[in-house]
Amino acid sequence: MRASDRISLADVARATGAALGSFDSASVTKALGGFASTHIGGDTHPTIADISECLFFSPGDGRIWLQDQRMVLLHTEALGSMRREMIDSLGIEKARGLFTRAGYVSGARDAQLVRKHWPDADPPAAAMAGTRLHALEGVVKVELVSVTYDPDTSGYEGEFLWHNSSEDDEHIAAYGIGGSPACWMQVGYATGYVSTLFGRLIVFRETMCRSMGEAHCRVVGKSADKWDDIEEDMRYLNAREFVDTAAYARPLPRAAELPAVDAPAGDAMVGASSAFNAACHQLSRVARTSATVLFTGESGVGKEKFASMLHKISPRKDQPFIAVNCAAIPETLVESELFGVERGAYTGASHSRPGRFERASGGTLFLDEIGALSFVAQGKLLRALQEGEIERVGGTRGISVDVRVVAATNEALRQAVREGRFREDLFFRLNVFPIHLPPLRERRDDIPLLMTHFLNHYRRKHGCNAGGFTHAAVRALLNYDFPGNIRELQNLVERAVIAADVDGLIDVHHLFTGGEALNADIMTLRMQGSSGTLNFSAPAATSAALTPNMKVTEHSLEQSERDMLQRAISACHGNLSAAARQLKTTRPKLAYRARKHGLI
Structure with missing residues (x-):
């Protein structure tokens, strides 16, 4: 399909002058807790305007796209009718599991979209993008209460309020006010999004719900090992009882308490994709x-x-x-x-x-x-x-x-x-x-769960107290093609657990020491003013702009990127989609960089 056949939500907003909405920067920053060292607010990328650039309508051939993922507009009453029939025919426990897993897949897909199209986004900005996507998709309005993340231990805790939940509307219409939470897909979405984003299992629970008579819904998310009884949560996330649930939350024993004979790493069935x-x-x-x-x-x-x-x-x-x-x-x-x-x-x-x-x-x-x-x-x-x-x-x-x-x-x-x-x-x-x-590589939603499982197993087996994975290691594993599949991931994690420092974090150099061919886009240097940052997406425009005879100065990389973007946008008469195709990149990436350089 030609990009010109598609109309984005942002295009509609620009044509009509309608506002897309924004987030209150001050309140978001205050709530960010452990994230507060990095400013984030309504103007932090990806903003809701950035995300809206990814939503395309193609009325001519009956398709809607969220970047490269096909979407549908579905009446909530139709979804409520399906929910009601599933509950009546399967029972509330099985129906809840089905909706939780469907939400998990949706959240994981959105996290992959954010990682792919905004690779430079800081962790808090990428995390907040999930709340904006959830709102843009018409599911629920998300209000951030607090969130903390410890990069040393990969520990996460977050609390959010949900307003106008579409799931609650339909559940209340069918069954009235009850005694248990009903936002099953939304809980699965939050678990899938944050787990995929940070590369470890982070489980969300709904502690208050409109379906229980509350004014709004309240959800709490924590790293799996911070919950005392995670088996109940995993019962809904896993499709079958034979899928392992305890593997995610087993505490690390002291070396002296290690069992003499340990079960092999393959004993547990782990996955949620x-x-x-x-x-x-x-x-x-x-x-x-x-x-x-x-x-x-x-x-x-x-x-x-x-x-x-x-x-x-x-x-x-x-x-x-x-x-x-x-x-x-x-x-x-x-x-x-x-x-x-x-x-x-x-x-x-x-x-x-x-x-x-x-x-x-x-x-x-x-x-x-x-x-x-x-x-x-x-x-x-x-x-x-x-x-x-x-x-x-x-x-x-x-x-x-x-x-x-x-x-x-x-x-x-x-x-x-x-x-x-x-x-x-x-x-x-x-x-x-x-x-x-x-x-x-076709079930990447399972990589964070498998990483956690193998990490816990080999910490126990070898008596090594590796603290977790760095963000660089998570991104490298999530972007790696795994020609050896699960067996290779298992070997990489075992190798890293042995090689990492005691109580230290597993980094990329602990994982890929056996001649593995990493994606060329991993770990490139981006100059920003007089400083440089490691990132995981080498822009095609930047690499093409430098020639062997060019004199590299303090600002040459950034200036080269700006010049090439300006030439491409001018040549395409301001059509960002056409300019993106010319530079072999995506429209959101080009729009982000053009906005950064003040070109749009």
């Missing part, structure tokens, strides 16, 4: 059956963890769970490893032994990297699946086995079938109930 929750729903649905399940996804996304959890929540949970890495078995030994050997079957077979199918009888057999099996081994596996019977190497009788087979692959098996590398009949036998696990 829509992709993660969708996989959990599928897992729960198929677990009660005996159907064959095929997990697909890149290496390191947690296929074996999901397979293990499938077994634990199935009726076979008291029977064996046997895992086999097909790629690790030599082709000559595949048959004996899977089906067993009779005594004397070949030289060295001095005694009979059962194979993995027999050992897993009554339980679950997990075949990882199933695509690595040879064509011959695939044929023998197919027969075992079809007949429910195996025959040991050197044996003369069939042995019946009752095994649920769960397979996993990081290959595209359909493509392997087309290329003749995988049997089509075996593929259809395995592909009864496929579950795709997306890579971590």
